[in-house]
Amino acid sequence: MSDETEVIVVGAGPVGLMLAAELRLAGVSTVVLERADAPGTHPRALGLHARTLEQLAMRGLQEPFLSAGVRVPS
Incomplete structure (x- = not known):
């Protein structure tokens, strides 16, 4: 970690990684800490x-999820 780190995000799950990415886009020095040594298998x-x-659409990230997913009618 750098002496300039402003935010520490604990957990590299979807929420933690998205938060860290948004913070970096805003110019905030960010470090992500994760306990697991490898990604989960499922x-x-x-x-x-x-x-x-x-929220994904705000960054243009929704299409891979929509194209790979199964839509469930309400």
């Missing part, structure tokens, strides 16, 4: 909510 989420897709 997903822990079963779906994405509309608000999550809206």
